[in-house]
Amino acid sequence: MFQKGLAAFLLLLFACATDTPEHETHTPSSSLVQKAPFTKLIIHAAFAPGMEPPETMIEVVEDSIQALIQKPEGVSVERFEELDPAQPKEEWALEELDQLVDQVSASTPQDTSTQHVYVLFLDGTLTEPSRAGGTRLGFAWGSDRIVIFRQAILDLCQSLTFSTEEEQKRKKACQIAGTEVWIHELGHLLGLVDNGLPMQVDHKDPDHGHHDMDPACVMYWAKDKELLIDEVKSRIEAGKDDSAWFCDHCQEDVLAAQQTED
Ligand SMILES: [Zn+2]
Ligand SMILES: [Zn+2]
Numbered sequence: 001m002f003q004k005g006l007a008a009f010l011l012l013l014f015a016c017a018t019d020t021p022e023h024e025t026h027t028p029s030s031s032l033v034q035k036a037p038f039t040k041l042i043i044h045a046a047f048a049p050g051m052e053p054p055e056t057m058i059e060v061v062e063d064s065i066q067a068l069i070q071k072p073e074g075v076s077v078e079r080f081e082e083l084d085p086a087q088p089k090e091e092w093a094l095e096e097l098d099q100l101v102d103q104v105s106a107s108t109p110q111d112t113s114t115q116h117v118y119v120l121f122l123d124g125t126l127t128e129p130s131r132a133g134g135t136r137l138g139f140a141w142g143s144d145r146i147v148i149f150r151q152a153i154l155d156l157c158q159s160l161t162f163s164t165e166e167e168q169k170r171k172k173a174c175q176i177a178g179t180e181v182w183i184h185e186l187g188h189l190l191g192l193v194d195n196g197l198p199m200q201v202d203h204k205d206p207d208h209g210h211h212d213m214d215p216a217c218v219m220y221w222a223k224d225k226e227l228l229i230d231e232v233k234s235r236i237e238a239g240k241d242d243s244a245w246f247c248d249h250c251q252e253d254v255l256a257a258q259q260t261e262d
Contacts, residue, residue: 031115032190033069033197033254038115040073041065043186046080046104047121048088051150053178060179060243065186068246068254073113080104088123088151094141101145117144117189119182123151132208134226138181140188148185153177156229162237172241173232179243180232184223192219192250197257203249217247 031038043061045053058077066075083100101118108116126147130136135156138148157174188210191197195210205213208221215222215231222228223244235241246254 032117033257035070035072035258038113039071040114041069041071041075041117042108042114043075043077043117043119044080044104044108045077045119045121046083046100047150048083048123051121051123052079053121053148053150053182054175057175057179057182061182061186064179064183064243064245068251069190069258080107083120090124091127092122092124092147093127097141097145097147115144117146117186119146119148119185121148121150123149125149125152130225132225133222133228136225137177137228138185138224140185144189146182146185146189148178148181150178152226153181153229156226157232160229160233162233169236172236173229176232176236176241176243177228180218180228181224183218183243183245187219187246187250190254191257192246192253197253199249200252200256201249203247212247212250214247214249216244217250218244219246219250220244 032041043065045058047053062075062077069075082103084103089096097120100120104118105116110116125136126139126149135152136149137153137156138146140146154174157177158170160170160173162169187193188195193199193210193212194204203212203214203217205211205221211221212219214220222231
């Protein structure tokens with residue numbers, strides 16, 4: 001009896017320390033990684049004033065996703081500039097974010113060969129807190145939507161301390177962190193890890209939902225949490241200033257899904 005109670009208690013503790021529930025709302029569509037019938041992917045970036053992602057980040061995201069899925073007519077990021085309400089907000093409920101995405105999608109011309117993904121760049125964070133890893137820096141939900149809490153990322157990376165070339169390194173940290181959060185969330189929509197794309201070998205972190213077990217992989221669970229910022233700092237101090245990308249296992253899962261196309 002006692003042992004059973006203890007086991008239940010430990011299970012509860014364990015459940016609280018993990019991070020699984022946040023991606024359960026995903027309904028990924030495997031057609032995002034496939035080359036037909038949608039030959040082109042447009043990522044619509046909509047932002048509150050001052051939250052615009054820099055051009056360098058946009059280019060890295062376009063190149064990273066195209067390198068992974070190789071759409072015949074490419075992957076491009078397009079800016080949408082009339083987000084309303086544009087007011088800064090501390091906390092966002094998912095329904096409010098859906099309304100913002102609806103504004104963007106309503107003015108998006110649809111055709112039979114293009115797929116669309118919507119990315120919001122905002123102040124604040126989600127009303128639902130992250131269960132581990134500190135402030136949530138990004139979130140993906142549904143089949144085609146992402147929010148990136150750009151101000152939260154900027155606040156964290158701009159307060160990092162470096163012993164030399166501080167301004168330059170902070171800027172680099174902001175760029176790497178912002179890029180990795182964005183690519184991580186896109187990876188979720190594409191069906192990684194084991195979230196629509198069948199795994200060719202097991203690389204799913206048993207404790208953290210649809211994430212890769214490898215900390216160097218962009219699909220590692222901490223990549224969209226406050227924890228990411230210190231990890232980026234350590235990498236910059238070690239002289240590494242590239243953004244993390246998809247590990248071999250993630251790439252294999254995408255490739256396998258593409259090979260099952262008719
Ligand atoms: Zn994630
Ligand atoms: Zn891996």
